[in-house]
Amino acid sequence: MGQEISQIKIAGDYARWTGIQQMPSLDYVCWHCNTEISSNEGYRLALPHSMYTSTDSSYPDMLKAGIYLCHRCGYPTFLLDGKQIPGVPFGSSFEHVPDMVNDVYNEARDCYSVNAFTAVVLLCRKILMHIAVEQNADPDRSFKYYVDYLEDHHLITVTSQDWVDRIRKVGNEANHQLIQNTQEEAKYILTFTSMLLTTTYEYPAMEKELN
Numbered sequence: 340m341g342q343e344i345s346q347i348k349i350a351g352d353y354a355r356w357t358g359i360q361q362m363p364s365l366d367y368v369c370w371h372c373n374t375e376i377s378s379n380e381g382y383r384l385a386l387p388h389s390m391y392t393s394t395d396s397s398y399p400d401m402l403k404a405g406i407y408l409c410h411r412c413g414y415p416t417f418l419l420d421g422k423q424i425p426g427v428p429f430g431s432s433f434e435h436v437p438d439m440v441n442d443v444y445n446e447a448r449d450c451y452s453v454n455a456f457t458a459v460v461l462l463c464r465k466i467l468m469h470i471a472v473e474q475n476a477d478p479d480r481s482f483k484y485y486v487d488y489l490e491d492h493h494l495i496t497v498t499s500q501d502w503v504d505r506i507r508k509v510g511n512e513a514n515h516q517l518i519q520n521t522q523e524e525a526k527y528i529l530t531f532t533s534m535l536l537t538t539t540y541e542y543p544a545m546e547k548e549l550n
């Protein structure tokens with residue numbers, strides 16, 4: 340059954356947006372359903388009229404602004420000046436990762452979407468250490484020890500040594516020093532964590548389902 344753009348599904352029923360306006364079309368990725376869409380419906384931020392009606396084809400998209408509705412899930416996103424709120428959580432979502440781990444992982448993805456990159460690194464460190472201890476590593480050791488442990492016990496499937504070295508470095512830095520992490524560092528460790536969750540929890544559970 341299809342869904343109209345003006346609706347959001349809540350508890351099995353539909354809530355309707357009212358007074359929807361036609362907007363200048365904008366492309367973005369919906370934070371809620373993670374779909375790349377081009378929407379032209381929502382609620383306009385009243386910029387000067389001349390901006391909306393300009394026929395200049397080089398008119399910058401960044402001046403188009405407002406609350407846009409996703410035509411797949413109906414959820415709103417505020418777009419202004421090339422900024423998007425809420426942003427898109429980075430990385431894949433999982434079905435079979437235990438709740439306790441999955442909740443922290445999703446918190447890290449949310450942090451990424453609001454540019455809280457140091458928080459992403461700290462949360463991913465916790466997850467990686469938790470997984471290592473779950474796989475019988477000693478508790479209360481350094482982050483480097485845990486990455487070494489995961490690697491020595493063949494729990495890391497990445498083939499690139501550079502990659503593992505980099506994670507070791509990024510995670511270790513944030514331990515006791517007050518250093519802000521960059522977007523690139525956050526992206527590295529979040530991608531790495533996602534791969535580890537896939538091989539540790541997701542694939543084994545999917546394999547069980549198939550048997």
Ligand SMILES: [Zn+2]
Binds near residue numbers: 373410413414
């Ligand atoms: Zn959506």
